[in-house]
Amino acid sequence: MKIGLFIPCFMNELYPEASMATLKVLENLGLHVEYPTKQTCCGQPMANTGCAHEAGELAHRFLKIFKNYDYVVAPSGSCVAMVRENYAQFLDGEDGFEHLKTHTYELVEFLHDVVKPIRMNSKFPYKVGIHNSCHGHRELGMASMSERNLPAFSKIEKILSLVDDIEFVTLKRNDECCGFGGTFCVSEDAISVAMGIDRVNDHLNAGAKIITGIDMSCLMHMQGIIDRDKLPIKTMHIAQILAGES
Amino acid sequence: MGHPQLAKKFVANNERMKWHDKAIWFVRKKRDLAVHGLDEWEDLREIAKQIKTHTINKLDFYLEEFEKNAQQKGLHVHWAKDAEEHNEIVLKLLLNRGAKKLVKSKSMLTEECHLNPYLEKNGIKVIDTDLGERIVQLRNEPPSHIVLPAIHLKKEDVGKTFEKFLKTQKGNCDPTYLTRAARNHLRKKFLNADAALTGVNFGIAQTGGIVVCTNEGNADLGVSLAKLHIASMGIEKIIPRLEDLSIFTRLLARSATGQAITSYTSHFHAPIEHGEMHIIIVDNGRSNILQNEDFKQSLHCIRCGACINTCPVYRRSGGHSYGYTIPGPIGSTLGASKDLKANKTLPFACTLCASCSNVCPVKIDLHNQLYKHRQNVVKRGLLGTKKYAILKVATWVMKHPSLFDFSGKMARLIVPKLPRNILYSKVNIWGKKRELPKFPQKSFKELYKQREEKK
Numbered sequence: 001m002k003i004g005l006f007i008p009c010f011m012n013e014l015y016p017e018a019s020m021a022t023l024k025v026l027e028n029l030g031l032h033v034e035y036p037t038k039q040t041c042c043g044q045p046m047a048n049t050g051c052a053h054e055a056g057e058l059a060h061r062f063l064k065i066f067k068n069y070d071y072v073v074a075p076s077g078s079c080v081a082m083v084r085e086n087y088a089q090f091l092d093g094e095d096g097f098e099h100l101k102t103h104t105y106e107l108v109e110f111l112h113d114v115v116k117p118i119r120m121n122s123k124f125p126y127k128v129g130i131h132n133s134c135h136g137h138r139e140l141g142m143a144s145m146s147e148r149n150l151p152a153f154s155k156i157e158k159i160l161s162l163v164d165d166i167e168f169v170t171l172k173r174n175d176e177c178c179g180f181g182g183t184f185c186v187s188e189d190a191i192s193v194a195m196g197i198d199r200v201n202d203h204l205n206a207g208a209k210i211i212t213g214i215d216m217s218c219l220m221h222m223q224g225i226i227d228r229d230k231l232p233i234k235t236m237h238i239a240q241i242l243a244g245e246s
Numbered sequence: 247m248g249h250p251q252l253a254k255k256f257v258a259n260n261e262r263m264k265w266h267d268k269a270i271w272f273v274r275k276k277r278d279l280a281v282h283g284l285d286e287w288e289d290l291r292e293i294a295k296q297i298k299t300h301t302i303n304k305l306d307f308y309l310e311e312f313e314k315n316a317q318q319k320g321l322h323v324h325w326a327k328d329a330e331e332h333n334e335i336v337l338k339l340l341l342n343r344g345a346k347k348l349v350k351s352k353s354m355l356t357e358e359c360h361l362n363p364y365l366e367k368n369g370i371k372v373i374d375t376d377l378g379e380r381i382v383q384l385r386n387e388p389p390s391h392i393v394l395p396a397i398h399l400k401k402e403d404v405g406k407t408f409e410k411f412l413k414t415q416k417g418n419c420d421p422t423y424l425t426r427a428a429r430n431h432l433r434k435k436f437l438n439a440d441a442a443l444t445g446v447n448f449g450i451a452q453t454g455g456i457v458v459c460t461n462e463g464n465a466d467l468g469v470s471l472a473k474l475h476i477a478s479m480g481i482e483k484i485i486p487r488l489e490d491l492s493i494f495t496r497l498l499a500r501s502a503t504g505q506a507i508t509s510y511t512s513h514f515h516a517p518i519e520h521g522e523m524h525i526i527i528v529d530n531g532r533s534n535i536l537q538n539e540d541f542k543q544s545l546h547c548i549r550c551g552a553c554i555n556t557c558p559v560y561r562r563s564g565g566h567s568y569g570y571t572i573p574g575p576i577g578s579t580l581g582a583s584k585d586l587k588a589n590k591t592l593p594f595a596c597t598l599c600a601s602c603s604n605v606c607p608v609k610i611d612l613h614n615q616l617y618k619h620r621q622n623v624v625k626r627g628l629l630g631t632k633k634y635a636i637l638k639v640a641t642w643v644m645k646h647p648s649l650f651d652f653s654g655k656m657a658r659l660i661v662p663k664l665p666r667n668i669l670y671s672k673v674n675i676w677g678k679k680r681e682l683p684k685f686p687q688k689s690f691k692e693l694y695k696q697r698e699e700k701k
Contacts, residue, residue, distance in 0.1 A: 009644065012690045013654040014683050019690035035694050041644040046637050048598060050620030050629060054641035061645065086617075134599035146278060147556065147604035149287035173271070177558045181597030186675040187633075188595065190254040193679040194263065194562045195597075224680030 003033045004069030006104070008076045009041035011216050017245075018216055018237035022075040022107055025242045029117055033073075036065050044082040048182040056090035063087075067096030071114065072104040075239050077136020077214045078182075080106045085139050106136055107239060108214055112155040117162060122244030125165035129208030130156055131199065131222070131235075132175040133215035142214065146175050156214065156238065163241060169206035176202075180221040196225045204233050211235045248591030253563035262400075267561040269397060274555045276504025277605075284500070294493050295609040298546035301486055302536065308451040308484045309527065315454025319516055322524040329359035332528045336361060336443065336476055337368055339524055343474055345370070345440035351458070351465035352376040353445030354392050354549060355478045355528060358571045361443075373435045375464040377428055384411045390565025392572055393502050393551035398564050432464070442468030446479035446525070447548070448494060452487045455515035456525060459498060459508040466512050473521040477514070481532050482545040494548055497607035501550035535583045540618045544579045546608040553602035553612055559595055568592060575602035575612040582619040590628045593619035651691065658685045 003026065007019045026033045043058030062083070066072045074080050083104045091097040111117055132154075136142040143154035160166055179185070179195025186192075200222050203211045211233060213219055219235035226233055257263050281287050301308055313323045326332035332355075340348060348370055350356065362372045362383070374383040378395035382388065384407050389395030396404070405419030414427045444465045448457040456477055458465045469475040485491060499505040517523035535541050554560050554574030565573035570581035570589055578592035593616045602612040623629055643649050661669065662685050670677040 007690055009650070013658065014685065016686050016688060016690040016693050020693060023694070035691075037691055037695070038647050040647055040650045041640075043641075043644075046641055048617070048620070049633070049637055050593075050622070050624035051634070051637050051641070052621045052624065054637060057641060058644055134597065134601070138600035138604060145601075145604050147601055149281050149284065175601075177597050177599035177601070179558065179597060181599070183633075184594065184597050188250050188253060188559070189675050189678060190250070190257040191559055191562050191595075192597075194257050194260075195558055196680070198267070220683050221680065223683065224676070227681035228679060 001032065002068075002070045003031055004066050004072045005033050005035040006039060006042070006066065006072050006074035006079065007035065008074065008079045008216070010220075011075065014220070015216050015237065018075060018239055021237065021239035021243040021245060022073075025107065025111075025239055026073065028121065028243070029111075029115055031115070034069070039065050042079045042082045044079055044086075045182055047082060047086055052089070055086075059087050059090040060094075063091055063094060063097055063100055066104075067100055070103065071110065072100065073107055073110045074104070075107045075214065075237060076216065077106045077133050077140055077142065078217065080104055080109075081135040081139035106140055106142070106214055108156050108159050109136075109140060109142060111159050111242075120159075120162040120242055120244075122242060123164040124241050124244075124246060126209045126246075127167045127169050127207055128160070128241070129169045129171060129203035129206055129211045130154070130160070131178060131203075131211050131213035131215075131218055132156070133213050133218045134175075134177050136214050137175055143175070160212075160238065160241065166241070169203070169208045171202050171206050173202055178218045178222055180218045182217075185221055192221070193225065196221050197229075200225055200231060200233065204231060208233060210241075212238050212241055214238050247569070249563070249567055249569070249595040250591060252567035252569065253559075253595070256564045256567055257562060263562055263564075265400065266398065266564060270394075270555050270561045273394070273503060274552075274605075277501055277552060277555065278504075280500040280504040280506065284496075290493055290497055291607055291609050294497055294607060295546065297485060297490050297493065298608050299543075301484055302482065302542060302545050305481060305484065305536065308486055309481060311451040312449050312454055312484055313527075315452065316525060317454070319454050320523075321454065321517070322522065324524060324526045326526050326528045326530070328530045329528075332359045332478065332526055332530065333361050333364040335526050336478075337365060337370070339474065339476055340365070340370055340441055341368075343441070345474060347371045347373070347435075347439050348441050348443055349373050349375050349435055349439040349468040349472065350379075350443045351445065351460060351468055352379050352395070353443065353478055354389075354572060355445055355480050356443065357389060358530065359478075359528070361478075373432075373439070375432055375435065375468055376460070376462060377425065380428060380432065381407060388566070388571070390573065391551060391554060392549055393554075398566065436467050436471055439468065439472045441474035441476065442472040443476045443478065444469060446477050446483050447498070448491055449479050449484045449525070450486075450488055450491060451484055453515065455513055457491060457495075458512045458514065459495065459510065460512070461503075461505075461509040463510050466510055469514070470518060473518070475514070475517060475521065475523040477523070477525045478528060479525055480528050480530070482547070498548055498550050501552040501605070501607040531584050535580075538583070541579060541583050541615055543610045544576065544583065544612075544615060546610050547576050547580075548608060550607055552605045552607060553610075556601045556605040557596075558599065558601070559597065563595070568595065575616065576610070579612060579615040579619060582616075582622070586619070586622055586626060587628060590623050593617075593623060651689070654689055658687065658689070661685045
């Protein structure tokens with residue numbers, strides 16, 4: 001099984017530890033992972049701003065770089081959702097796209113659906129709040145949504161439960177958006193920040209010490225608010241918890 | 247002003263914004279409770295979607311069937327291609343019968359057509375009789391929500407409004423007291439009205455009758471007293487059969503307010519004794535949407551407001567920030583379809599969180615529609631040259647990995663050395679209320695390459 005590691009562009013530049021933790025989690029499970037160094041951006045910021053032409057160019061690049069892997073795995077729900085849900089407009093019918101679309105996974109989803117580990121060899125003795133990032137949550141189906149009347153489940157909680165001593169808090173709004181939203185975070189900065197503050201406070205009031213999630217972009221936004229307001233909580237990418245960092 | 251500027255104003259009053267968010271979230275929670283008590287909920291949504299898809303694709307057939315059956319029942323049917331025609335038909339019906347006073351029960355379609363100012367200009371006195379609608383009418387404001395038109399107002403605001411217009415006690419904002427005052431005020435209006443206008447929730451092709459769902463009974467009171475009943479109906483309100491109605495009434499009230507059913511589900515199949523009933527079927531841009539594969543699903547909407555209640559942006563920006571008759575996700579897609587240039591910020595008043603698409607009782611792909619509208623904004627050159635230029639440059643950089651690596655390296659080298667007042671200057675919108683992430687020394691790629699070399 002040849003796995004191509006897809007690291008979101010901004011994570012590569014700003015979050016090398018969380019990126020490295022992703023690689024470690026996979027390697028610790030005995031998987032062979034390769035990081036193709038020509039990769040840059042999946043085109044999501046362009047696509048979400050309506051720049052279809054530009055997003056299409058990057059989608060074609062992405063396919064060329066990743067099409068020969070058995071699986072593509074990324075520590076981000078929204079970038080994976082871009083490939084799986086939004087690439088079709090640009091790549092339908094292209095050689096290798098069907099395989100890419102059906103074999104690109106978010107890290108936790110990959111562990112849950114494909115690798116199915118029974119232990120993680122990591123310990124995290126803290127109270128944790130799970131931030132259900134929208135694209136992972138509602139596009140990839142990482143957990144049951146509060147809007148729907150379907151059986152409850154959470155792939156994130158199930159995988160995190162393999163970590164020793166971890167405790168989860170119960171939020172008042174389990175799957176409300178944090179307000180990051182890509183370019184929304186600057187084009188609608190007032191609403192974006194208001195949403196972020198509400199999200200952080202929900203975790204704080206629930207007694208969480210750590211907010212974790214599968215999307216560094218949401219966490220970056222909330223951490224920005226936490227740092228500015230000097231709040232007693234911090235964010236941590238789920239890969240770092242799974243890799244046994246603390 | 248676009249959505250971001252108007253939203254900013256709303257957010258500036260932090261306390262009120264929080265109150266607004268909580269008040270509407272409460273409605274969303276009530277809806278969840280009602281929905282989770284119904285095992286067949288997801289099946290109902292799917293059936294409703296199928297009925298709507300079928301009907302919208304044969305709309306010409308069902309509209310004609312509706313017209314034929316309505317006429318057989320002695321109802322008059324009129325066709326209006328746009329708002330102007332609709333308003334003219336209403337005015338003519340009123341003038342021909344010497345009607346001077348019109349009581350209206352809530353109809354978003356007449357809001358869309360700006361009927362009130364048109365009639366008032368022509369000497370007709372129009373009274374909105376839905377409590378929330380009456381409150382905003384007195385204040386000369388548009389509704390801020392399609393189901394809860396005065397949800398942007400606190401009871402203190404209502405108290406002050408009634409003090410001024412209904413001469414209620416100064417400083418009394420007790421909800422029961424205010425409701426009674428409104429009731430007394432409205433009773434007189436009902437009794438003196440010459441004509442009554444209602445919206446239409448469902449037009450049933452098979453029977454030629456219409457159904458109006460309300461909680462206050464004001465539609466029934468209006469049309470039972472006045473001899474002239476005018477019902478304004480968008481072309482998309484048609485459902486094929488009476489038995490289809492049960493699917494939609496079960497979905498509608500639960501989605502809107504968490505009730506099992508609205509207090510009044512009134513069926514109108516004939517005029518009252520010695521009275522007349524007229525139905526105006528209005529297009530006003532709907533057939534254009536019908537022709538667009540990307541957006542035609544927006545015509546499935548049953549106006550429950552669930553997408554509005556769930557929208558985290560709406561709850562924190564208020565209905566008036568949208569600048570369009572219908573706010574929230576459904577309003578953003580309908581508004582963009584209607585006039586993209588005037589509503590170009592609406593598709594972006596959204597984080598693409600997709601809560602709306604999943605809460606929608608008829609499964610409209612709302613967030614995907616907003617995503618697609620964004621591409622049309624760019625295609626039509628409405629994004630703004632600065633924003634577009636930034637994304638074009640970013641794409642160019644991303645097509646050249648070495649350039650991407652170099653830019654990242656430079657940023658990681660320079661940014662940490664910048665003095666705070668430069669780093670957090672006015673151009674840094676992110677940094678107004680958020681810290682930037684701490685820039686690391688090395689990128690993941692650099693660390694990965696180092697590691698590979700050591701192997």
